Amino acid sequence: MTSADRATDVRWRRHGDNLLRLIAAVPGGYAVASLWAMALARILPGDRVAATITATLIAFVVCAVAVMWAYAARSGWRALWTLTIAGGIGGAIAWASIASGGRI
């Protein structure tokens, strides 16, 4: 490998890494926030109106933190799979709760 090849290789790996972070941040961050909004709306105490509003208010903070994590994580892949798991947990809680309790 010449040094020019190596430089090109490095550049493409960085582009790939940035792309993964972007996917983790923009659709990923919103997805994690949405799934946790659903989960929190189901599990927060209080009546349904209060829980729904509170969950939505918290979701924006979740979204911002998820975006920051997408860039703070050690690599793009790591950002992607950690956020996938985080969103998956929220989704699972929401799904289990809706499947067992139903909606109004």
Place this chain on the structure above:
Amino acid sequence: MGVDRFRGTDMKGFRQSQSTLHTWSGLLLGWILFAVFVAGTAAYWREALNRWTRPELAQIEQPERVVSGAVAYLTKRAPDAQSWFIPVPTTESAGSQVFWQPQVEKGEERRRGRGRRDTQALIGADGQAVTARETRGGDFFYRFHFDLHYMPVFWARWIVGIAAMFMLVAILTGIVTHKKIFRDFFTLRRGKGQRSWLDGHNASAVLALPFHLMITYTGLVTLMAMLMPWAVVANYTDETKLFAAVFPQAPVVERAERVVPLTPIAPLLRDAERELGGPVGYVGVTNPNDAAARITMTRAGTSMLSARTPSIAYDGVTGREVWRAPAPDGATVTQGAMVGLHAGRFGDFGIRWLYFLCGIAGSIMVASGLVLWTVKRRERLPDPARPPFGFRMVERLNIGFVAGFPIAMTLYLWANRLLPLGMERRADGEINAMFVGWGIVFAYALVRQPNRAWVELLGLLAGLLLALPLYNLVALPTGLVATILRGDWVLAGADLTLAGLGAGFAFAAWRVHRFRPKARRRAVREMPVSSNAWAPAE
């Protein structure tokens, strides 16, 4: 290796990653954010601008008289309407913009009441319908702030919402990027090129940091039903059930088809003020002049923090209370308070000024951040005479927005003064003048040498702003001298503020004109030729 930069979870690596995110999230939507921030800042003077743009109207002294006049007008103009809607003016308002919903004829589709010219009227200080120049006044800046223009409201609100989310990320990453955030705030190195821009960016950001955080987050909250509907989806099969709980409405009554005159409105206004604990902001009348008439009074948003203002409904014939909104739960009050904090309607003049100044600080924060992006990179350009295409585009977009959008807003005010009063669709004409003017400025910014364009356009903006109060003084009975002598501080304040902004932009134009970048040549020599001007800053 390329990913080495991101390896290591120590604070330095974390800050660097967040700095990258700050730079790019800020740049990508910075231009839209700037326009939204500036229009929103102007919208804090929405009522004042509503008056300023209708100089032929007399100042309101008795709001109750306007409401009684509105009822008298509607009784004559639309006696058998489905409903009337009467905003209760304050002494700062231009008047009461009433509208009504006509009966649906058989076979006709339901018509929209709001925004139609033939179903609305402006009631002035003496309680009569007035014919002021046709304009959207300060309301236009308010709507533009989240609805933009020339595009469906749905898309506009998503664009503004996404921009707000980027802003929240940019603010949070901005905070963690600055390890010496408070020391930085007290540092203002003047005349030092990049350092000065950075200090200016930091100062405008940190100075009003609680405001920036609050306004961005609460801005998202105002659009949350659209941006983040998933919590609602998780709990409700039909979202109208939630809205019925959050926005309680008096039960609908069928028309009795028996003509009975409406009870006098003034005693009900006073009763509602007592019962609701504050002045009334809106009066709604359904089935007017019918045995089944209902009058709903809603407390004014100017009298309380929460935007979820309570209502009370009366029988429109007997004047007896028939319904009262249930007390909202804690979460609804919290959300309503956030919306209220965003709009700042609750505030008196002092608070409104604080909001306005913080809004200006926010606009400067966004603008200086955008300019900083080019300043940082210019010093590292391999060949400053031939910057890459992306760099030149950012540089010119900055001029087109940062100088161009305030020019466009000022042109809107000029169009309000200069378009013929009898012009067809005059209100649209004012708005079109604003955007056509902006287009011309943008084209100019694209072709003119950037440093010259900055000076010339900032100078033009200063001239346009300073000339407005002068024009009022010469051509209108609402000139500065007359308004000060009358003690009309809303109009006088508007003129003085325009002049003050003009002086500020004149100073900025002068500073840019005098500015000679000294550090550039030395910086270029110090940098290796291969340095990548496109690498993330720092």
